[in-house]
Amino acid sequence: MAGFVKVAIMSDIPEGSMRAFTIGHDRVVVAHTADGFYAFADECSHDSAPISDGRLKNHQVICPRHGARFNIVTGAVEAPPAVVGIDTYEVKIDGDDILVRCE
Amino acid sequence: MSNTAAIVGTTTDTPIQIPELAPELLRGPVWLKRRREKAREYFNSQPLPRRGLHLWRYTDPAVFEIRHDQMVDSAFREKADDVEKLEMKHLEEGSISGLVISHGGRDITVHAGEELKRQKVVVSTLSDAIASHPQIVESRLFGLVNETGGKFEALNCALFNDGIFVYVPRGTTLSKPVHLLREAGNPGSAQFPRTLIVVEENAEITVIDEYAGGADDIDSGVTYSNGAVEIFGGQDSRTRYVMLQRQGRGTNSYLTHRARIERGASMLTFPLAFGANLSKQNFGVTLNGPGADSQMYGVLFGTGRQHFDNHTLHHHSGGNTHSDIDMKVVLRDRAMSAYTGLIRIEQFAKTCEAYQENRNLLLNRGTRAETIPELEILNEDVQCSHGATIGPIDPEQVFYLGARGIDPEQAVRMIVRGFFEDSLSKVPEDLRQRIDDYVISRLEGL
Numbered sequence: 001m002a003g004f005v006k007v008a009i010m011s012d013i014p015e016g017s018m019r020a021f022t023i024g025h026d027r028v029v030v031a032h033t034a035d036g037f038y039a040f041a042d043e044c045s046h047d048s049a050p051i052s053d054g055r056l057k058n059h060q061v062i063c064p065r066h067g068a069r070f071n072i073v074t075g076a077v078e079a080p081p082a083v084v085g086i087d088t089y090e091v092k093i094d095g096d097d098i099l100v101r102c103e
Numbered sequence: 104m105s106n107t108a109a110i111v112g113t114t115t116d117t118p119i120q121i122p123e124l125a126p127e128l129l130r131g132p133v134w135l136k137r138r139r140e141k142a143r144e145y146f147n148s149q150p151l152p153r154r155g156l157h158l159w160r161y162t163d164p165a166v167f168e169i170r171h172d173q174m175v176d177s178a179f180r181e182k183a184d185d186v187e188k189l190e191m192k193h194l195e196e197g198s199i200s201g202l203v204i205s206h207g208g209r210d211i212t213v214h215a216g217e218e219l220k221r222q223k224v225v226v227s228t229l230s231d232a233i234a235s236h237p238q239i240v241e242s243r244l245f246g247l248v249n250e251t252g253g254k255f256e257a258l259n260c261a262l263f264n265d266g267i268f269v270y271v272p273r274g275t276t277l278s279k280p281v282h283l284l285r286e287a288g289n290p291g292s293a294q295f296p297r298t299l300i301v302v303e304e305n306a307e308i309t310v311i312d313e314y315a316g317g318a319d320d321i322d323s324g325v326t327y328s329n330g331a332v333e334i335f336g337g338q339d340s341r342t343r344y345v346m347l348q349r350q351g352r353g354t355n356s357y358l359t360h361r362a363r364i365e366r367g368a369s370m371l372t373f374p375l376a377f378g379a380n381l382s383k384q385n386f387g388v389t390l391n392g393p394g395a396d397s398q399m400y401g402v403l404f405g406t407g408r409q410h411f412d413n414h415t416l417h418h419h420s421g422g423n424t425h426s427d428i429d430m431k432v433v434l435r436d437r438a439m440s441a442y443t444g445l446i447r448i449e450q451f452a453k454t455c456e457a458y459q460e461n462r463n464l465l466l467n468r469g470t471r472a473e474t475i476p477e478l479e480i481l482n483e484d485v486q487c488s489h490g491a492t493i494g495p496i497d498p499e500q501v502f503y504l505g506a507r508g509i510d511p512e513q514a515v516r517m518i519v520r521g522f523f524e525d526s527l528s529k530v531p532e533d534l535r536q537r538i539d540d541y542v543i544s545r546l547e548g549l
């Protein structure tokens with residue numbers, strides 16, 4: 001599954017929203033922000049909650065279970081209770097297609 | 104796998120339905136058809152469990168959804184694998200008393216050894232047992248694993264094609280194990296294996312239940328397996344049940360095991376998990392009468408990107424009962440294990456003892472283990488304890504062995520084998536060497 005994989009077309013994910021996909025072993029969220037698309041792991045590093053059920057606030061995603069916040073560009077923790085960051089994935093736009101790079 | 108990712112189901116999506124049962128599933132007695140229909144209706148009426156619900160915190164329920172075209176329990180026959188040949192040899196030598204080989208959830212072949220025939224122990228397909236032992240099957244099938252367990256239990260109840268039936272008459276002791284070997288199907292197929300084991304009063308048996316086969320790699324397509332095991336232990340019966348899970352790395356495997364044991368009965372359960380891409384297993388024993396004793400010794404070794412989600416339940420519905428759980432987990436590469444263990448003691452079940460331990464050894468960074476012990480104790484006259492550990496190998500142990508001339512890689516192998524040794528020493532002898540080989544092979548290249 002190495003390389004870029006098409007997950008959706010741009011109209012599937014309106015600006016300000018996010019959507020989860022399964023790519024091989026990985027569950028990945030693609031978020032659409034004002035400056036483009038970002039992809040990150042759909043699992044909070046604190047208690048494994050699906051972050052895709054949470055809220056997107058600019059470049060920050062808020063976990064629905066305990067409120068941990070992560071930067072979706074870098075994966076870094078921006079608010080506890082999480083202390084470890086989440087994985088992020090490279091995104092490429094090819095025409096209307098959204099592609100995500102996985103291992 | 105195609106280069107388009109599968110979109111994960113969400114709660115707003117309409118879950119997959121079973122439109123109708125295939126004609127081959129509607130054979131058999133009226134009560135069976137009714138139970139299947141009831142399970143089908145339940146399955147259709149329920150949404151997928153929400154991630155975050157109890158027991159679904161660490162596993163996405165959508166991975167166990169199957170397509171309509173997978174809803175027929177598939178059968179296939181490949182050439183016999185090495186284990187089939189090995190177990191046939193064991194049968195001929197008399198080190199096991201019976202061998203059942205099942206391809207997919209059906210296509211079941213029973214080989215009975217001398218002891219099995221002499222002792223009048225019944226090992227057959229469920230469809231044969233419905234004809235030969237109608238009352239026993241009707242009164243017990245679906246008694247412990249049925250639609251009330253959840254959506255995926257209902258799926259097995261509705262769609263299982265055939266199953267395996269083991270019956271040990273009153274006062275009978277079978278000295279050698281009965282081995283059930285199930286080969287899951289090719290990529291894209293689904294199996295719904297079902298097992299019913301009835302051990303009557305003062306009877307004794309060891310059953311080795313081995314799940315193998317399935318897709319080797321998720322990139323070539325996923326094999327789906329949804330199993331159900333029901334075990335009834337009569338008064339003063341003694342049952343040993345070994346579940347060996349070594350399915351291929353492209354298999355998503357779901358299994359629900361439930362046993363109920365009566366006064367004075369003992370149950371020894373060995374959940375041994377090595378295989379599958381994603382394995383969610385739920386083992387449970389109800390201790391239903393005074394003096395009942397249940398012990399579980401779990402061994403799990405995850406490698407690569409394997410994901411394990413195991414649950415255990417010891418339900419003390421009778422007083423003066425004893426239970427003990429010891430789950431040992433070793434993980435390497437990027438493997439993940441979650442364990443949730445519940446001890447429930449009812450209000451009138453006094454003077455019970457219940458213990459639970461889950462130890463996790465992480466061999467490198469990137470692995471992950473979660474452990475959640477749960478106690479629901481409704482009276483005060485009990486003795487209970489639980490403990491959990493998660494951590495890497497103690498460097499001092501490696502140093503200690505190094506000081507005696509053992510290189511670090513060999514030291515790690517010795518420590519891991521020592522970690523499992525206590526549990527594996529209780530596994531039936533004819534299986535022990537194979538389990539040890541699985542452990543060694545998973546330590547290669549460390």
